[in-house]
Amino acid sequence: MTLSKKPVTGMKDILPEEMEIRDYVIGVIKDTYKKFGFTPMETPCVEHLANLNSKQGGENEKLIFKIMKRGEKLKLEEAKEENDLADSGLRYDLTVPLVRFYSQNSNDLPSPFKALQIGPVWRADRPQRGRYRQFYQCDIDILGEASNLAEIELILATTTTLGKLGFHNFQIKINDRRILKAMASYSGFSEEDYDSVFITLDKMDKIGVEGVAAELEENGYAKEIVDKYLGLFDGIGKAENGLLYLYETLGDALEESVKTGLKEIIDSVSATKSSDFTLVFDPTLVRGMSYYTGTIFEIAMPELGIACGGGGRYDGMIEKFTGKSVPACGFSIGFERIVLLLLESGFKVPAQNKKIAYLIEKGVASDKLCDIIAEAQEVRKDGTQVLVARMNKNKKFQKETLTAQGYEEFKEFFAR
Amino acid sequence: MTLSKKPVTGMKDILPEEMEIRDYVIGVIKDTYKKFGFTPMETPCVEHLANLNSKQGGENEKLIFKIMKRGEKLKLEEAKEENDLADSGLRYDLTVPLVRFYSQNSNDLPSPFKALQIGPVWRADRPQRGRYRQFYQCDIDILGEASNLAEIELILATTTTLGKLGFHNFQIKINDRRILKAMASYSGFSEEDYDSVFITLDKMDKIGVEGVAAELEENGYAKEIVDKYLGLFDGIGKAENGLLYLYETLGDALEESVKTGLKEIIDSVSATKSSDFTLVFDPTLVRGMSYYTGTIFEIAMPELGIACGGGGRYDGMIEKFTGKSVPACGFSIGFERIVLLLLESGFKVPAQNKKIAYLIEKGVASDKLCDIIAEAQEVRKDGTQVLVARMNKNKKFQKETLTAQGYEEFKEFFAR
Numbered sequence: 001m002t003l004s005k006k007p008v009t010g011m012k013d014i015l016p017e018e019m020e021i022r023d024y025v026i027g028v029i030k031d032t033y034k035k036f037g038f039t040p041m042e043t044p045c046v047e048h049l050a051n052l053n054s055k056q057g058g059e060n061e062k063l064i065f066k067i068m069k070r071g072e073k074l075k076l077e078e079a080k081e082e083n084d085l086a087d088s089g090l091r092y093d094l095t096v097p098l099v100r101f102y103s104q105n106s107n108d109l110p111s112p113f114k115a116l117q118i119g120p121v122w123r124a125d126r127p128q129r130g131r132y133r134q135f136y137q138c139d140i141d142i143l144g145e146a147s148n149l150a151e152i153e154l155i156l157a158t159t160t161t162l163g164k165l166g167f168h169n170f171q172i173k174i175n176d177r178r179i180l181k182a183m184a185s186y187s188g189f190s191e192e193d194y195d196s197v198f199i200t201l202d203k204m205d206k207i208g209v210e211g212v213a214a215e216l217e218e219n220g221y222a223k224e225i226v227d228k229y230l231g232l233f234d235g236i237g238k239a240e241n242g243l244l245y246l247y248e249t250l251g252d253a254l255e256e257s258v259k260t261g262l263k264e265i266i267d268s269v270s271a272t273k274s275s276d277f278t279l280v281f282d283p284t285l286v287r288g289m290s291y292y293t294g295t296i297f298e299i300a301m302p303e304l305g306i307a308c309g310g311g312g313r314y315d316g317m318i319e320k321f322t323g324k325s326v327p328a329c330g331f332s333i334g335f336e337r338i339v340l341l342l343l344e345s346g347f348k349v350p351a352q353n354k355k356i357a358y359l360i361e362k363g364v365a366s367d368k369l370c371d372i373i374a375e376a377q378e379v380r381k382d383g384t385q386v387l388v389a390r391m392n393k394n395k396k397f398q399k400e401t402l403t404a405q406g407y408e409e410f411k412e413f414f415a416r
Numbered sequence: 417m418t419l420s421k422k423p424v425t426g427m428k429d430i431l432p433e434e435m436e437i438r439d440y441v442i443g444v445i446k447d448t449y450k451k452f453g454f455t456p457m458e459t460p461c462v463e464h465l466a467n468l469n470s471k472q473g474g475e476n477e478k479l480i481f482k483i484m485k486r487g488e489k490l491k492l493e494e495a496k497e498e499n500d501l502a503d504s505g506l507r508y509d510l511t512v513p514l515v516r517f518y519s520q521n522s523n524d525l526p527s528p529f530k531a532l533q534i535g536p537v538w539r540a541d542r543p544q545r546g547r548y549r550q551f552y553q554c555d556i557d558i559l560g561e562a563s564n565l566a567e568i569e570l571i572l573a574t575t576t577t578l579g580k581l582g583f584h585n586f587q588i589k590i591n592d593r594r595i596l597k598a599m600a601s602y603s604g605f606s607e608e609d610y611d612s613v614f615i616t617l618d619k620m621d622k623i624g625v626e627g628v629a630a631e632l633e634e635n636g637y638a639k640e641i642v643d644k645y646l647g648l649f650d651g652i653g654k655a656e657n658g659l660l661y662l663y664e665t666l667g668d669a670l671e672e673s674v675k676t677g678l679k680e681i682i683d684s685v686s687a688t689k690s691s692d693f694t695l696v697f698d699p700t701l702v703r704g705m706s707y708y709t710g711t712i713f714e715i716a717m718p719e720l721g722i723a724c725g726g727g728g729r730y731d732g733m734i735e736k737f738t739g740k741s742v743p744a745c746g747f748s749i750g751f752e753r754i755v756l757l758l759l760e761s762g763f764k765v766p767a768q769n770k771k772i773a774y775l776i777e778k779g780v781a782s783d784k785l786c787d788i789i790a791e792a793q794e795v796r797k798d799g800t801q802v803l804v805a806r807m808n809k810n811k812k813f814q815k816e817t818l819t820a821q822g823y824e825e826f827k828e829f830f831a832r
Contacts, residue, residue, distance in 0.1 A: 003737045004464045005520040008504045011460035013517050015524060019456040023446070030439070035769070035796045037803030039821075040435040044427035044550050045461065045536060046481070046506075048420045065462070068482045068502055070540055076501075079492065085501065086484055088424050090462075101429050104421040108431060110817050112805060120461060124486055134460045145806065149776070152789060153804055160796075264782050272790040274797075321419045353451070360565070366680050373568060374688040380451045380576075381690075387453030388569055389528060390561060401526050405455075 010125070010133035016405075021342050022136075024349040026118055028164050029138055029333070036157040038116040038140050043097035045120065049089050051100055056291050056317060060092040063123040065133075090122035094139045095291075095314070095330060102143050103321035112144035114153075118335070130340055139311075141330035143318070148261045151295050152268050154311065154331040155279065162299070163275025165338065166347070170308075171300040172269075173282035176262055177292050177312070179246070182254040183283065187229035189221065195290070197221070197229075202286040209233065236283055243281045262295065291317050297331065303341060309334040353383045357407040359391040359398070363415035372413050426541070426549035432821075437758050438552075440765040442534055444580050445554055445749070452573040454532040454556050459513035461536065465505050467516055472707050472733060476508040479539040481549075506538035510555045511707075511730070511746060518559050519737035528560035530569075534751070546756055555727075557746035559734070564677045567711050568684050570727065570747040571695065578715070579691025581754065582763070586724075587716040588685075589698035592678055593708050593728070595662070598670040599699065603645035605637065611706070613637070613645075618702040625649065652699055659697045678711065707733050713747065719757060725750040769799045773823040775807040775814070779831035788829050 007013050014022065030040065046067060053061055066086035068074060079085050091097050094117045102113065118138045125131060140157060142150040155172060162170065180201075184194050200215045207215070209230055216226045232249065239245030243266070247259050262281070269279050287296040287310055294313035301308045311331035318326040358376055360369065376386040387407065392398040399410055423429050430438065446456065462483060469477055482502035484490060495501050507513050510533045518529065534554045541547060556573060558566040571588060578586065596617075600610050616631045623631070625646055632642045648665065655661030659682075663675050678697070685695050703712040703726055710729035717724045727747035734742040774792055776785065792802040803823065808814040815826055 003467045003470055003516065003519075005516055005737055007460050007516075007520070008462050008464055011462060013460070013521060014458040015521060016455035016457050019458060022458075023456055035799070035801050037773075037801060037805070039432035040439055041432050042430040042435060042438075044423050044429070046424050046427060046538070046550065048424055051419045054419055065486075066484045067506075068484055068498065070481075074498065076495065076498070082484065082490065082492070085492075090483075100419065100421055100423075103419075104423070105429060105431060110821060111808065111814075114803075122462070134462065147778070147806055149785075149804065149806055156789070156793065160793075260782075264785070267782065268786045268789055271786050272793050274793050321421055357453075362563070366676075366683065369565075369680070370684045370687050373572070373684055377572065377576075377688050377690050383451070385451050385453060387530070388565065389453070390563055390565055392527070398527075405526060 008133075010127035012132050012134075018339065018343060020349050021347065022339055025165060025335070025339055025342070026138075029118065029161055030116070032161040032164055033116045033140055033157055036114070036153060036160075038114040038157065040116045040118075041101065042117065042119060043091070043094070043101050045090055045122075046088050047091045047097050047100070049083065049087050051096055052089050052092065054096070054320065056096050056099075056289075056320075057092055058289055060123060063125055064092055065090040065122050065124055092123050093121055094119065094137050094332075095141070095317075098139070098141055098143075098330075099317050099321055099328070102318060102326070106143075106322075106326075112142050112150070115139075115141045115143065117141075130336075132336070136335045137332055138335040139330055139332045141328060143328045144326055145329065146315075146327040148265050148295075150327070150329040151265045151297075151313070154329060155265070155269050155297065156273065158299070158309070158331045158333060159269075159273060159275050159277050161333065162277070162338075165342070167301065167338075167341075168276040169302055170277045171302075172277060172279045172297055173285045173300055174262070174266065174279060174295060174297045175282055175285035176258055176295050178258045178294060179254060179262070179283065180286065182250050182258075183229065183232055183246075186250050186253045187232065188225040189229070193221070198286045201284055202288070204233075204284040233283060242283070246283065258294075265295065287312055289314075295329070299334070301341070304337065306337075307334070308337045308341075351406065353385050354409070355385040355387070355405075355407045356409045356411065357387040357389065357399075357402050358411050358413065359389060359395070360413045361391045361415045364413055365415075368413070424549075426543035428548050428550075434755065434759060436765050437763065438755055441581060441751070441755055441758070442554075445534065445577055446532070448577040448580055449532045449556055449573055452530070452569060452576075454530040454573065456532045456534075457517065458533065458535060459507070459510075459517050461506055461538075462504050463507045463513050463516070465499065465503050467512055468505050468508065470512070470736065472512050472515075472705075472736075473508055474705055476539060479541055480508055481506040481538050481540055508539050509537055510535065510553050510748075511557070511733075514555070514557055514559075514746075515733050515737055515744070518734060518742070522559075522738075522742075528558050528566070531555075531557045531559065533557075546752075548752070552751040554749045554751040555746055556748075557744060559744045560742055561745070562731075562743040564681050564711070566743070566745040567681045567713075567729070570745060571681070571685050571713065572689065574715070574725070574747045574749060575685075575693050576690050577749065578693070578754075581758070583717065583754075583757075584692040585718055586693045587718075588693060588695045588713055589701045589716055590678070590682065590695060590711060590713045591698055591701035592674055592711050594674045594710060595666075595670060595678070595699065596702065598666050598674075599645065599648055599662075602666055602669045603648065604641040605645070609637070614702045617700055618704070620649075620700040649699060658699070662699065674710075681711065703728055705730075711745070715750070717757070720753065722753075723750065724753050724757075767822065769801050770825070771801045771803070771821075771823045772825045772827065773803040773805065773815075773818050774827050774829065775805060775811065776829045777807045777831045780829055781831075784829070 066089045236242035291314045292312040293315045296312035298310035299308040313329040482505045652658035707730045708728040709731045712728035714726035715724040729745040731743045
């Protein structure tokens with residue numbers, strides 16, 4: 001029987017070269033986040049379908065890989081629709097499982113709880129270059145911290161990590177869902193239209209102001225509302241300090257605590273950052289997920305046209321599981337994009353230990369083999385990496401391959 | 417809507433305390449295996465159902481979590497059986513995916529290829545204490561090495577790792593499927609009965625020689641065959657050197673290369689081992705998987721009645737994918753059992769960095785907050801872990817909790 005050699009559609013094998021970079025990135029991430037007091041934790045990859053379908057995941061809920069019920073529970077004849085056959089699925093993000101985890105275990109966790117998660121998630125997206133159906137996410141979240149200390153620590157920890165990974169001159173864009181709403185309200189949109197307006201606004205960087213104006217009018221909004229709304233963005237752009245201009249213009253339409261909270265985040269982070277980036281207020285930043293309730297932020301890399309991570313405050317979500325309100329805020333690094341950027345830049349993981357290869361000709365006697373292995377064991381003690389391998393017929397090619405893998409010294413042992 | 421707080425049946429959340437130990441164990445494993453020249457790699461958690469059901473997995477094939485087809489591919493009305501609805505599933509081990517990986521990527525891999533894999537696998541077993549439906553496996557494999565250098569390196573790498581994790585005085589049991597067969601053949605069993613005979617022999621440690629004799633006779637085997645068979649085990653037990661006794665008794669029923677090969681493994685490992693264990697020939701060792709073709713081995717811990725890992729040679733498996741024969745040998749550490757042993761022994765991960773908590777009273781002014789965070793950023797530079805958190809109302813309890821988490825120093829900042 002011949003079997004399938006390729007990975008399943010849309011997923012990929014990770015070869016040693018990429019794996020070395022992934023392990024390095026994970027190491028830097030864990031080390032750095034731990035310094036900020038984040039503690040690693042893990043949830044199962046499989047989650048209740050009811051939790052996954054709880055309207056927290058937006059479009060992702062359409063992309064769930066569902067796992068079939070088993071044994072007596074699977075009633076094939078009686079099944080009328082997909083969901084009769086499945087009651088669990090692969091997680092599409094790390095946030096929904098984290099909230100379930102916290103609801104289940106909060107008595108055994110410190111308050112606030114600073115969670116660090118790195119692990120695979122699955123989405124049955126249409127496969128395309130650089131996007132796979134299994135990919136790693138890397139999230140930090142602070143649960144139980146209502147003040148903006150959460151945002152400040154999340155942004156500092158994430159940007160310090162990016163700096164340690166060699167990224168410079170990037171941007172963190174920040175906005176607040178309450179500012180988005182206040183701007184819409186001030187302009188005259190009614191509350192039930194906000195989501196639709198924000199979907200259009202989110203396209204600003206692709207279609208420009210004119211495109212946004214055209215789409216809003218196409219969607220039936222009055223020209224004077226649209227003009228007033230876009231006038232706000234124009235004013236922000238022209239002002240010396242866009243945030244202050246907006247605060248003055250909106251006046252009481254925006255709560256005082258939101259104003260001071262956001263300003264404090266920007267001032268504190270800018271004054272204490274330990275890596276090379278700018279934190280900028282971006283009134284067009286929307287972030288797709290409907291669960292966000294306050295600040296939202298996003299990483300913009302100059303090398304990329306797209307976001308390389310993001311997050312925000314989602315104070316309402318834990319209440320859906322527990323009935324008890326717990327403030328929550330998180331920041332997710334685009335792990336796969338960072339690995340891709342490093343791979344494409346030709347990044348090499350800093351060598352830690354010396355690498356030696358022992359090549360043993362076939363026919364070496366037992367006692368000599370024993371001596372060679374004993375020597376390798378001795379050399380390994382100081383951390384040196386010693387590969388013990390049979391000498392191939394094509395020794396030249398073997399040594400070339402090993403050199404490419406980083407072996408810098410060879411020792412050859414012959415049968416006589 | 418209230419959602420499910422518990423993990424799905426049979427799977428578990430991993431809390432920070434256990435996670436710290438898991439991360440530590442993974443770190444030691446990776447560091448040690450790398451010194452032996454093993455290179456990390458990864459396959460998707462999802463695998464073709466046809467590969468999973470290729471008769472390599474024995475009983476595990478009954479325990480597969482199947483993933484439903486999606487969209488147009490899912491034809492619910494036409495489906496007559498489970499497999500009409502699914503064409504992929506969660507991997508139940510790391511060996512079948514490794515073999516697929518090697519078949520697909522061998523042109524880009526060194527020869528021999530020394531693979532290191534750590535990751536979750538899934539089996540829909542009946543949940544019981546300490547056994548979960550998602551659990552981590554940790555495998556090393558050498559593909560493309562026909563000689564017993566593979567076995568020697570696998571056993572040395574695995575035992576060195578166990579030593580570094582603090583395990584002493586354990587046993588590695590070793591046997592060879594060809595010895596098992598030669599013993600059965602010598603005694604008069606016919607080849608089609610071997611599998612059934614070995615299933616009974618595998619129970620030796622539970623039901624003893626009498627139990628094995630009774631079960632074999634119950635299964636219809638002639639008393640003289642059973643007597644001759646069990647006489648061999650008796651002879652091995654009484655001999656000064658069981659292996660040599662067996663070699664002499666079996667004579668030509670066992671190939672010379674098998675004899676010298678196994679002896680060389682035992683001698684080389686015993687002479688060069690770097691941790692405290694004994695490598696012993698165990699003629700009753702069977703290992704369930706039918707894919708093994710040569711040596712088989714198992715880790716026995718004095719603290720446990722059960723195996724804590726195992727492996728062996730499976731030279732025929734890659735040929736099923738590629739049609740091309742490639743020798744293969746692997747060793748799997750029982751990752752979850754090792755973590756459980758460490759947890760139960762009260763093991764504490766060696767502290768690496770100092771841990772300080774900054775507690776900030778509510779109402780601290782913006783500029784003061786900024787100074788505190790700047791100080792934390794400065795202190796973090798030498799590797800110190802600094803938690804910046806709001807001071808809770810119950811400060812005493814907060815400090816107790818943090819002390820339990822390893823914070824050894826506190827600094828308090830008040831509003832005035």
